[in-house]
Amino acid sequence: MQTLHLTEHDAARAGDILRHGGLVAFPTETVYGLGANAFDADAVRRIFEAKGRPCDNPLIAHICDLDTLPTLWREIPDTARTLAAAFWPGPLTMILPRTAAVPDALTAGLDTVAVRFPSHPVAQAVIRAAGVPIAAPSANLSGHPSPTTYEHVLHDLGGRVDAIVEGGMSSVGLESTVVAVEEHRVTVLRPGGISPEMLAVVLDDAEVIIDPGVTCPVESAPRSPGMKYRHYAPLAPMTAFTGDPDRTAAAIREKIGMRTDCAALLFDEYDAPCSVVHYGGRADSLAQAHRLFDALRKLDDFAPTEIFAQCPDETGVGLAVANRIKRAAGFHVVNVP
Ligand code: TXA
Ligand code: MG
DSSP states (O other), X not given: OOOEEEOGGGHHHHHHHHHTTOOEEXXXXXXXEEEEETTOHHHXXXXXXXXXXXXXXXXXXXXXXXXXXXXXXXXOOHHHHHHHHHHOSSSEEEEEEBOTTSOHHHHTTOSEEEEEOOOOHHHHHHHHHHTSOEEOOBSSOTTSOOOOSHHHHHHHHTTTSSEEEOOOOOSSOSOOEEEEEETTEEEEXXXXXXXXXXXXXXXXXXXXXEOGGGTSOOOSOOSSGGGGSOOSOOSSOEEEEESOHHHHHHHHHHHHTTOSSEEEEEOTTOOOSSEEEEOSOTTOHHHHHHHHHHHHHHHHHTOOSEEXXXXXXXXXXXXXXXXXXXXXXXXXXXEOO
């Protein structure tokens, strides 16, 4: 299949392809997404094929106005309205019970559907041109780090999708915060650019809970099916080091010793005697989020036999950065006292 290269000026063309059942990857503020008409079960199934994604892992429906919500959700509780008013358009995905119009292929048979209203102007233009909600997982091959640039998408999905819209580097750099919304409880299933602290600030009437699967490996039947898969993984085995950055850097240097075959993923302030990829200042979780996935892909370029990574502490957006690094490490974590 020939993959068309589109730009931000080609939203109408992208919309056309989507309306006719095609697959179009496009930029969002979190990561690039691989889009299809969310109401077209065949088109949605094509997403799973192109990504090699397990079909029990449901997709997010992307919208560009709130008027579309009643076609997707049976009811919209006040808690969801509050979160939408505070964080949409933006990097928040909400899960609520779905209408009968939503195809099983999208939700992997679940009775709920995840919805997001992205803030990226090109994402909004593409969805508006399509005139339907757009199903869009991250536009990477299943298991690879999510794409934050056009080049990442082309590398993974070139020849497998109808078109890719180029639109610069994603600003947030990690996938959206995914929450299950109940009347008095909001459960974070996947942390992202909207931290649990930010959610709590706007909710008077609902508690914010972090699902255990965010910080620990899940054994069976997680609430978010995506949590059971090894994700964001560079090719070589990786170990994540948590604790004070001066100490984790020292522990990593000690681990490396005289070996030249390893690579290290470090905060900007540190170095090691091997291939090093930096991903942001030690106290700058927004920069870490923005650069992490590109850094994970760069680690592959060194073809190391083993990778050692500094992992930030889990406050604010650091929770999301640490979650992706621990998953990339298959939860192989060393706590440095
Ligand atoms: O930022 C994002 O969310 C990006 C961009 C493209 O918008 N999309 C994205 O989609 O990250 P994906 O498919 O890679 O991740 C969606 C996550 C998966 O972990 C999936 O299991 C979970 O959301 N999910 C989707 N629908 C769900 C549902 N009804 N119940 C529980 N988890 C759900
Ligand atoms: Mg993904």
